[in-house]
Amino acid sequence: MEKDLFNLNGKIALVTGASYGIGMAMAKALARAGATIVFNDRISEKVKTAMEEYAADGINARGYLFDVTDEKEVSLHIEKITKEVGIIDILVNNAGIIKRIPALEMDVAEYRQVIDIDLTGPFIMSKAVAPGMIKKGGGKIINICSMMSELGRETVSAYASAKGGLKMLTKNLACEWAEFNIQVNGIGPGYIATPQTAPLREEGHPFNSFIIGRTPAARWGTPEDLEGPVVFLASKASDFVNGHILYVDGGILAYIGKQPK
Numbered sequence: 001m002e003k004d005l006f007n008l009n010g011k012i013a014l015v016t017g018a019s020y021g022i023g024m025a026m027a028k029a030l031a032r033a034g035a036t037i038v039f040n041d042r043i044s045e046k047v048k049t050a051m052e053e054y055a056a057d058g059i060n061a062r063g064y065l066f067d068v069t070d071e072k073e074v075s076l077h078i079e080k081i082t083k084e085v086g087i088i089d090i091l092v093n094n095a096g097i098i099k100r101i102p103a104l105e106m107d108v109a110e111y112r113q114v115i116d117i118d119l120t121g122p123f124i125m126s127k128a129v130a131p132g133m134i135k136k137g138g139g140k141i142i143n144i145c146s147m148m149s150e151l152g153r154e155t156v157s158a159y160a161s162a163k164g165g166l167k168m169l170t171k172n173l174a175c176e177w178a179e180f181n182i183q184v185n186g187i188g189p190g191y192i193a194t195p196q197t198a199p200l201r202e203e204g205h206p207f208n209s210f211i212i213g214r215t216p217a218a219r220w221g222t223p224e225d226l227e228g229p230v231v232f233l234a235s236k237a238s239d240f241v242n243g244h245i246l247y248v249d250g251g252i253l254a255y256i257g258k259q260p261k
């Protein structure tokens with residue numbers, strides 16, 4: 001009998017920060033594969049608007065209001081979600097921020113905020129959902145890394161530190177939790193057109209042509225480019241994939257840059 005490796009029917013997926021951007025696109029893809037979608041945001045208006053957008057796509061997503069850095073709030077909400085929806089099978093640690101400030105000008109408090117949301121948040125979330133996954137016999141954790149998990153560039157030291165750390169947290173939790181049949185992997189998007197990168201894509205911004213020149217696919221990615229990768233890492237198709245970062249970057253990491261003609 002044909003095995004449906006990518007079918008997520010009966011699975012519950014929590015995607016953090018999925019009221020728009022990459023998170024929402026991934027959540028919609030997981031829903032189309034059959035998963036029940038749960039998401040969170042920090043701002044109630046955004047949760048409400050997002051639920052309406054999901055509903056317009058025929059997706060009965062449940063939105064919850066909590067900050068991924070607030071351990072108590074996370075624990076309370078995972079308990080609430082477990083009671084109201086069920087044990088979480090798939091966690092996508094997507095919530096994240098960036099601050100583009102030269103290191104010499106960056107306050108330590110600003111640095112700490114980026115680390116807190118982009119690195120400590122995924123740790124808090126993973127610790128909170130793992131016990132349920134263990135009880136259920138397994139699960140999938142997908143951390144949203146970055147080109148900055150591998151490369152640096154001016155003004156993003158805090159973000160690169162967090163995303164580099166997130167790569168290693170992914171590998172380490174994969175080692176610790178494989179015995180519980182929990183696969184922990186990452187997705188490393190390239191440069192994707194979302195609100196987070198909007199400042200870099202403003203009309204005439206030099207970064208636009210720079211990134212196109214550094215991307216063999218010669219285009220910005222779209223949130224939809226991440227739909228297949230997230231369904232793969234959330235499904236049975238990746239049951240023997242552990243501690244892997246799947247880069248979805250149009251070839252950036254493979255490319256030294258356009259050679260002069």
Ligand code: NAP
Binds near residue numbers: 016019043094096
């Ligand atoms: P985005 O448009 O800025 O969306 C980020 C989402 O995370 C928003 O929903 C935001 O909600 C939420 N969030 C931020 N801090 C939170 C917190 N403390 N608790 C709960 N939710 C929080 O970003 P994006 O471009 O979609 O990126 C999503 C993820 O992909 C991030 O981890 C980012 O680092 C990563 N990434 C992005 C790119 C890219 O080129 N866009 C490439 C590689 C990786 P609020 O409205 O409350 O802030």
Ligand code: GCO
Binds near residue numbers: 147153156189192196
């Ligand atoms: C930046 C961008 C990048 C992307 C992404 C690349 O300022 O360099 O925001 O960091 O968000 O992380 O993978």
